Amino acid sequence: MTVEEIFQTPIFLAPMAGVTDSAFRIIVRELAAEKNLLMFSEMVSAAGLHFKNEKTLEMIKTLPEERPIAIQLFGSNPEICAEAAEFVENFGSAAAIDFNMGCPAPKIVKNGEGSALMKNPVLVGEILSAIRKKISLPLSVKIRLGFDEENLNAVEIAKVAEDSGADFIAVHGRTRQQFYSGAADWEKISEVKAAVKIPVIANGDVKNFDSLDKIFSVTKADGVMIGRAAQGNPWIIGNFLKYFRTGEKNLPPDSSERKKIMRRHFEKLLEIKGEYIGVREMRSHAAWYTKGLRGGAELRNFFNRAETAEDFFHIIEKADF
Numbered sequence: 001m002t003v004e005e006i007f008q009t010p011i012f013l014a015p016m017a018g019v020t021d022s023a024f025r026i027i028v029r030e031l032a033a034e035k036n037l038l039m040f041s042e043m044v045s046a047a048g049l050h051f052k053n054e055k056t057l058e059m060i061k062t063l064p065e066e067r068p069i070a071i072q073l074f075g076s077n078p079e080i081c082a083e084a085a086e087f088v089e090n091f092g093s094a095a096a097i098d099f100n101m102g103c104p105a106p107k108i109v110k111n112g113e114g115s116a117l118m119k120n121p122v123l124v125g126e127i128l129s130a131i132r133k134k135i136s137l138p139l140s141v142k143i144r145l146g147f148d149e150e151n152l153n154a155v156e157i158a159k160v161a162e163d164s165g166a167d168f169i170a171v172h173g174r175t176r177q178q179f180y181s182g183a184a185d186w187e188k189i190s191e192v193k194a195a196v197k198i199p200v201i202a203n204g205d206v207k208n209f210d211s212l213d214k215i216f217s218v219t220k221a222d223g224v225m226i227g228r229a230a231q232g233n234p235w236i237i238g239n240f241l242k243y244f245r246t247g248e249k250n251l252p253p254d255s256s257e258r259k260k261i262m263r264r265h266f267e268k269l270l271e272i273k274g275e276y277i278g279v280r281e282m283r284s285h286a287a288w289y290t291k292g293l294r295g296g297a298e299l300r301n302f303f304n305r306a307e308t309a310e311d312f313f314h315i316i317e318k319a320d321f
Contacts, residue, residue, distance in 0.1 A: 001068050001095040003138050003167045006038050007199055010223035011240045012170075013230055014203060015040035015072045015098070015142075017105075018284070023268035024234060025066040027261065032238030039069045043100050043108075046075030046084035060088055063272075068095035070140060074103060076112040076123065082130035089135045096138040099128065099166075101157070104144070104176045115176035118147045118157060125160045132165030142170045142203075145188050148177035154188060155195045162196045169196070170225050173204035180228070186218040193220050201225045209249050212240055232288025234261065255321040262289050262316050266309070275309050282312060293321045 048056030103114030173184030184204025199222035269278040290296040
């Protein structure tokens with residue numbers, strides 16, 4: 001898949017640990033009806049691949065229904081990251097390699113990975129250059145504005161990424177220090193866009209059609225990435241793509257359609273992960289699906305007490321939104 005092909009569908013689902021797994025990605029793709037929409041995997045540890053960790057190896061296995069997909073790697077050792085990227089490319093299911101320098105999780109940052117790399121432009125260059133030498137797939141990078149307010153170096157990091165062979169870059173409009181608090185700074189993303197020649201994807205605080213318009217207008221970005229707004233709202237990617245192309249604003253699904261989507265999502269979880277894990281993971285998704293709906297709090301209590309697939313399907317069927 002070429003970079004030009006990737007940006008023909010310029011609305012992207014952000015990779016979110018514990019959210020955007022195979023089942024969720026398949027639902028998003030089905031609702032968007034876009035076979036060439038590039039999806040992103042959850043973060044995959046380069047070290048985990050190096051040591052052939054069984055759970056990590058499972059994370060790079062994908063289904064035909066979710067492809068094309070970019071496998072997102074994280075790590076801090078250039079040789080191990082490059083080895084992992086080469087392994088993923090040779091594995092054969094990835095359309096691109098994405099490298100994470102945006103994750104703010106303490107356990108990731110403590111290891112010098114994720115957004116901790118924003119503090120070390122030299123190491124960033126070494127990692128990306130090493131990966132570039134090992135792969136022929138498109139290479140993308142996910143960054144933040146900086147580690148904290150005193151170190152807003154997204155432009156510097158973006159230039160390093162470009163010079164090291166990255167084909168495009170996604171910028172979350174917050175620092176690591178902010179995590180997900182405060183407002184995303186789209187003006188700072190526009191500075192990144194102006195500083196590099198490779199395509200830039202803007203990320204942060206896009207929740208509706210108005211904010212989609214505004215982030216494109218402010219940042220002049222080539223694409224937009226949707227994160228938390230997609231939780232319990234997997235139709236948002238398809239709706240935004242349609243609006244981007246036609247100006248038509250699809251209404252949110254009615255109660256009947258929402259229940260149909262929830263059932264389909266749960267069925268895929270059961271198919272991929274089995275009943276025990278599927279039921280427990282669907283509890284979180286059910287909470288997002290019902291957030292803000294009439295009777296949502298009571299429904300969430302029912303979902304959290306569900307122990308079997310049959311329980312879950314029964315609650316969905318009887319729900320009155």
